[in-house]
Amino acid sequence: MTTSPRKPSESAVRRLSLYLRALEELQAEGEVSAPSELLALRAGTTAAQVRKDLSAFGSFGRRGLGYPIDSLRVRLHEILGLSRKWRVALIGAGRIGAALFEYPHFRKRGFEIVAIFDADPEKTGTRWRDITIRPAAEMEEGIQSEKVQIVILAVPATSAQTVAARAVSAGVSGILNFAPVQLQLPPNVEVNDVDMAVELEALTFSLHARKRS
């Protein structure tokens, strides 16, 4: 292992994920290698940025040729922690939960949803594909017996903090949080927020601000 020890920034990691996707697309299109410029176009960044990001992990590129698609794809996959299997639980079987459960990219990446929990007694007992929705009360037990490492949190804002804390106490180490609240959790838990309200408001800000120029 000659992985360089420089910790990449949060945004660099997000770009790695975009590069991985671009490589998959290009490979499907029959390409074999790609210059930084092309990856930049597909990932919405600049060629220099691509080279900086990738060079932080080693020398993958071939001068004069670009980056070999297949081997770089494999390497990014590994770097992003996708070679390993992750056991995921979905908490909240509402509309957002349903959308995420079906999200094709999650399955394609090998994320295995091994349990679903919901507080609504009308939903518990129902099956989604081959998984039975279990009551919220069984969450801790289920997380432990299923060895869940990551939780996708898709519950209402009002219960998110409590539910997240319970999931953590049951041993979860990562949370993808869709609830619009800032979770207060111990620092050894990795939390990533997906905040659609914030994204939409960032958009209206730009549109609103633009008229002034």
Place this chain on the structure above:
Amino acid sequence: MTTSPRKPSESAVRRLSLYLRALEELQAEGEVSAPSELLALRAGTTAAQVRKDLSAFGSFGRRGLGYPIDSLRVRLHEILGLSRKWRVALIGAGRIGAALFEYPHFRKRGFEIVAIFDADPEKTGTRWRDITIRPAAEMEEGIQSEKVQIVILAVPATSAQTVAARAVSAGVSGILNFAPVQLQLPPNVEVNDVDMAVELEALTFSLHARKRS
């Protein structure tokens, strides 16, 4: 208008949205004013950051007291462009589209979904609340007649680019994109990506990387 002209960064804008939410929460809890430290806690940042961010738009705070919740809330609302009404179309009536259509925060913010389009003939004609899902072919016409400014794009990755380009040609100026593709559009269109695959992979990266330390 004494708005200072400094253009805030992308991440500063996102924080403004979080401060707005925090202020709404605090107001609901009966608070009247809040020091930067409290806003920071609720928004997941630091007190200094809160003060810097807010001071870029004027002097809202009261020394010794903190920030007056109600008036700051109103001001942030205005700054984020939320005072104005936005006419929104939802493109793609699949699971993600359904989840977004019901997302409580969107309605609460006054975003009005005035049209829904989908390519699937099985879905067109169906009503969601009081809106009939229209066929994709009617998109341009519908966007124009309904004076749609913002599109929420929730279609499969394969059709996203084409559909987005059509929406833009019909006059849309902002897109909230849920499709996992980098849209290639003219620079006068504001695009904001919500990429769940990227978020999840940023999480696995951190979890994976952590073991090495």
Place this chain on the structure above:
DNA sequence: AGCTGTGAATATGTTCACAGCG
């Protein structure tokens, strides 16, 4: 010749620390 890898230059964002107001 084409394109990477990378130091150096620049730009941007964050934290510190404290003067000064209420």
Place this chain on the structure above:
DNA sequence: CGCTGTGAACATATTCACAGCT
């Protein structure tokens, strides 16, 4: 005296530009 507002110090991220490999 508490807490904001803000320059100055620091830290990070991005872009430039070019030497050097293939």
